[in-house]
Amino acid sequence: xxxxxxxxxxxxxxxxxxxxxxxxxxxxxxxxxxxxxxxxxxxxxxxxxxxxxxxxxxxxxxxxxxxxxxxxxxxxxxxxxxxxxxxxxxxxxxxxxxxxxxxxxxxxxxxxxxxxxxxxx
Amino acid sequence: xxxxxxxxxxxxxxxxxxxxxxxxxxxxxxxxxxxxxxxxxxxxxxxxxxxxxxxxxxxxxxxxxxxxxxxxxxxxxxxxxxxxxxxxxxxxxxxxxxxxxxxxxxxxxxxxxxxxxxxxxxxxxxxxxxxxxxxxxxxxxxxxxxxxx
Numbered sequence: 556x557x558x559x560x561x562x563x564x565x566x567x568x569x570x571x572x573x574x575x576x577x578x579x580x581x582x583x584x585x586x587x588x589x590x591x592x593x594x595x596x597x598x599x600x601x602x603x604x605x606x607x608x609x610x611x612x613x614x615x616x617x618x619x620x621x622x623x624x625x626x627x628x629x630x631x632x633x634x635x636x637x638x639x640x641x642x643x644x645x646x647x648x649x650x651x652x653x654x655x656x657x658x659x660x661x662x663x664x665x666x667x668x669x670x671x672x673x674x675x676x
Numbered sequence: 677x678x679x680x681x682x683x684x685x686x687x688x689x690x691x692x693x694x695x696x697x698x699x700x701x702x703x704x705x706x707x708x709x710x711x712x713x714x715x716x717x718x719x720x721x722x723x724x725x726x727x728x729x730x731x732x733x734x735x736x737x738x739x740x741x742x743x744x745x746x747x748x749x750x751x752x753x754x755x756x757x758x759x760x761x762x763x764x765x766x767x768x769x770x771x772x773x774x775x776x777x778x779x780x781x782x783x784x785x786x787x788x789x790x791x792x793x794x795x796x797x798x799x800x801x802x803x804x805x806x807x808x809x810x811x812x813x814x815x816x817x818x819x820x821x822x823x824x825x
Contacts, residue, residue, distance in 0.1 A: 566747040568687045572740050575695070610751065610811055639748055639812045641820065650825045659820025661744035664737045670822055 558675055559583040559600070563593035563607040563619065564637070569660075573606065573637070576664035577671065590614025594622050601628045604675050606658075609638040609645070617652045624653040633674045637662060680753055687746035694739055701732060741819050751812050762800065769796045 560582050562573045574584040585602060587593035591614040593607060605623065609616035616636055623629040635656040636649050646657050656670065708729075712722055773793035814820065 564747075566750070568691055568743060569747045571691050571695075572743055575698075576740060639751060639814065641813050646823065654825065656822070656824040658822050660747065660814075661741045661817055661819055663819035664740045666819060666822060670824070674824070 557581055557583045558603040559585060560604045560606055560671070560675075561585045561587060561593060561597055561602040563587040563590065563605070563611070563616070565589050565608065565611040569608070569637075572664075573662075573667075576662075576667055579664070580668045580671070582671070590616060590619035590622075593619050597623055597629065598626070602632065604671060605629075605632060605634040606637050606671075607634065609636060609640050609649075617648055620649070620652040620654055635670070635674070680750060683746055683749060683753075687743065690743060694743060698736060705729060705732070742817055745817060748812050748814060755810070755812075762803070766797055766800050769793070769800060 560577055562570060562577070562584055563586075564570050564573065565588055570586045570588075574586055577584050585596055585600070587596050589611040590607070593605070594614065597605065605620075607616045607619055614622075616638065620634050620636075623632070623634060633655045634653060635658055636654050637658045637660060638645075639660045640646075641659045649657055655674065658667065658670065708725055711717075712725065770793065773789060773796065
């Protein structure tokens with residue numbers, strides 16, 4: 556059974572490219588348009604990996620991660636940030652919030668798949 | 677607003693075209709694979725087809741990376757708009773304080789008004805810089821770094 560990834564980004568083109576890349580590698584993808592939408596969808600079905608942007612309206616990525624980590628079902632689910640942010644300060648905040656990795660945009664599909672496979676197989 | 681609108685429209689069209697081309701190429705590759713299994717082709721021709729397939733894969737990855745430009749440029753445009761709005765507010769504040777000045781004012785009164793103006797501008801500048809944190813540092817479209825904690 557294919558593993559499911561929740562991809563959260565307020566950019567439609569990013570969601571499209573992430574879904575395209577992950578589906579090509581055999582993963583199922585659930586997309587969300589912001590942190591709140593991501594949290595709602597994460598509660599509907601526990602996924603195998605969360606890939607989230609940081610700068611989003613309504614709820615940003617760090618807040619989403621903190622909320623997910625408070626859910627029992629998401630304590631051990633890997634969460635990766637996929638964001639334009641690259642500062643050490645932001646990475647430290649991400650790690651403190653509960654992120655397991657940091658990918659800086661733009662992403663290369665091949666490298667994205669390599670990281671995802673390393674994290675969830 | 678117009679720039680953002682045009683950019684969004686362009687990326688939508690580009691994305692749709694990319695997906696359509698990829699679908700067509702994938703179908704074509706499946707047909708070629710079927711032919712490779714059946715047809716009596718010289719090894720050199722089969723090798724050439726495999727190399728073309730690999731090249732297509734590389735170019736598809738490059739296209740996916742490149743199509744992410746709209747996300748970053750949108751953020752930069754928002755930052756520019758915020759800066760312009762902030763500068764406009766600062767100019768409005770300058771005009772407001774300036775209108776309170778009168779050539780008949782004593783020096784102390786003028787100095788007081790100038791200090792108020794300076795403080796007001798400083799407060800606005802701090803607020804503006806706080807909201808203008810640079811979230812996009814990329815200078816090119818090479819794929820970004822990856823770090824697993």
